[in-house]
Amino acid sequence: MYPSRKNPTYGIFVRNQVEALKKKGLNIDTAVNSDNRGGKVNLLKKYGLWFLKTISKLPAGRTYDVVHAHYIFPSGLPALFFKKLFGTKLIVTSHGGDLDQMAKKNKWIRKMTRYILKEADHVIVVGEALKEEVIQGFGIAESNVSVINMGVNRNVFAPKPxxxxxxxxxxxxxxxxxxxxxxxxxxxxxxxxxxxxxxLNEREENLQLHIVGSKKSESFLQELKSSIQPNQKDCIHFHGPKDQATVGKWMAAADLFVLPSHIEGFGLVALEAMSAHTPVVASDVGGLSYLLKDGAGELVQPKDARALEEGMEKVLNDSSLRNARIEKGEQLAQENDEEVMLERIINIYKK
Structure with missing residues (x-):
C-alpha cells in the first residue's frame, strides 16, 4: 500500500516510514501498489502490475542489504526471490489484515503465510496481539519477532488550542x-x-460527527448515508480523505475521537489522536486492547452500538475522566514517537 495523488491516505503510514528512513541516510528503492480499488478485475490488474514492479528490481538485487516487505502475504512472496537468489536479508512487517483476514481466506494462503514467516530473518508486528499470533499460531521463535508500530509524528499530530x-x-x-x-x-x-x-445526539442535541476517509465502495457509503435520520442529517458529515497535515488539525480540534473497529492490528490513528490530546473511545479488539489499556482510552465491546454510545457519553461528560485519558495518552505518544520506532527498525537492519 502506498499513497498517490488520487488516494492520498492509502498506506500513508508505509510512505511516512520510508521517507523518514531516507532522511536518516538509508538508500531505499520501493515497489508499491497505490491503487485501492476492489473487485476481482482490479485486484488482478493492480497486483499483477505490483508484482512486475517488484521483479523489475531483481537486476539491482545484489546491491540490497535488506528487503523489507510490508504485509506478509502477498508482499513477502516476491521479496523471497531476493533472499533465495542473492542471500538478501528478509524482514516482513505484519499490519494485522494479513493475519486476521488474508491468512484465513484458505489453506493455501495460510500455508504460504507460514512459509514466508519461517523464511524471514526477522518479523516485525505492529501490536502485541499480532506477536502472540505469530509465535503461537505460526511457530515463530519469540527472539525473531519485534513489536514496532509505525510511530506517531509528533510534529504533525500535536496538541493545539x-x-x-x-x-x-x-x-x-x-x-x-x-x-x-x-x-x-x-x-x-x-x-x-x-x-x-x-x-446519543437525541439526548445531547449539541453534537456533530465528522467522518474523514476514503470510500472503498459507493454502495456501502450510500447505505451509511441512508441510515441517517432526517433530523440528524445536519449533524453528520462525510469529508472524504484529507492530507496528514489537515488530519492533524482535525485531531487537535475534535472533542472526542472514535474508532469502533471490528479488527485492528494496532490502531495508529488512535495514537495520533492521543498525541493531539484528544481522548479516544475504541473497540476492545486486537492492538487497541493493548494500546488503550490501563486508562489510556475508553474500550467498548465491538459490534455493539449501545456499548459504543455509553462509552462516548461517558468520556464526553466526565471532565476528570477526559483529563486522565489525555494525560495517559500524552505518555503513550512519547513512548511511541516515530523517532523511537525508526531507531529500533534501523537497529534490526544493522543486525
Whole structure:
C-alpha cells in the first residue's frame, strides 16, 4: 500500500516510514501498489502490475542489504526471490489484515503465510496481539519477532488550542465534535458508529460527527448515508480523505475521537489522536486492547452500538475522566514517537 495523488491516505503510514528512513541516510528503492480499488478485475490488474514492479528490481538485487516487505502475504512472496537468489536479508512487517483476514481466506494462503514467516530473518508486528499470533499460531521463535508500530509524528499530530483550531476548520464552537478517521469499510464499525451517535445526539442535541476517509465502495457509503435520520442529517458529515497535515488539525480540534473497529492490528490513528490530546473511545479488539489499556482510552465491546454510545457519553461528560485519558495518552505518544520506532527498525537492519 502506498499513497498517490488520487488516494492520498492509502498506506500513508508505509510512505511516512520510508521517507523518514531516507532522511536518516538509508538508500531505499520501493515497489508499491497505490491503487485501492476492489473487485476481482482490479485486484488482478493492480497486483499483477505490483508484482512486475517488484521483479523489475531483481537486476539491482545484489546491491540490497535488506528487503523489507510490508504485509506478509502477498508482499513477502516476491521479496523471497531476493533472499533465495542473492542471500538478501528478509524482514516482513505484519499490519494485522494479513493475519486476521488474508491468512484465513484458505489453506493455501495460510500455508504460504507460514512459509514466508519461517523464511524471514526477522518479523516485525505492529501490536502485541499480532506477536502472540505469530509465535503461537505460526511457530515463530519469540527472539525473531519485534513489536514496532509505525510511530506517531509528533510534529504533525500535536496538541493545539481547540477553539482556534475549530475556527480554522470552520467548526462551530457551540457544539462538541466527534471524529472518525479511516477507510469507509464495514470492518471499521461505521454502522455501529452512526447508530450510536444518532441515539446519543437525541439526548445531547449539541453534537456533530465528522467522518474523514476514503470510500472503498459507493454502495456501502450510500447505505451509511441512508441510515441517517432526517433530523440528524445536519449533524453528520462525510469529508472524504484529507492530507496528514489537515488530519492533524482535525485531531487537535475534535472533542472526542472514535474508532469502533471490528479488527485492528494496532490502531495508529488512535495514537495520533492521543498525541493531539484528544481522548479516544475504541473497540476492545486486537492492538487497541493493548494500546488503550490501563486508562489510556475508553474500550467498548465491538459490534455493539449501545456499548459504543455509553462509552462516548461517558468520556464526553466526565471532565476528570477526559483529563486522565489525555494525560495517559500524552505518555503513550512519547513512548511511541516515530523517532523511537525508526531507531529500533534501523537497529534490526544493522543486525
Amino acid at each position: 481547540k477553539e482556534e483550531t475549530k475556527q480554522e476548520l470552520n467548526l462551530s464552537a457551540d457544539v462538541r465534535h466527534i471524529l472518525f478517521v479511516g477507510n469507509l469499510i464495514e470492518a471499521k464499525g461505521l454502522r455501529e458508529l452512526l447508530d450510536a451517535f444518532q441515539s
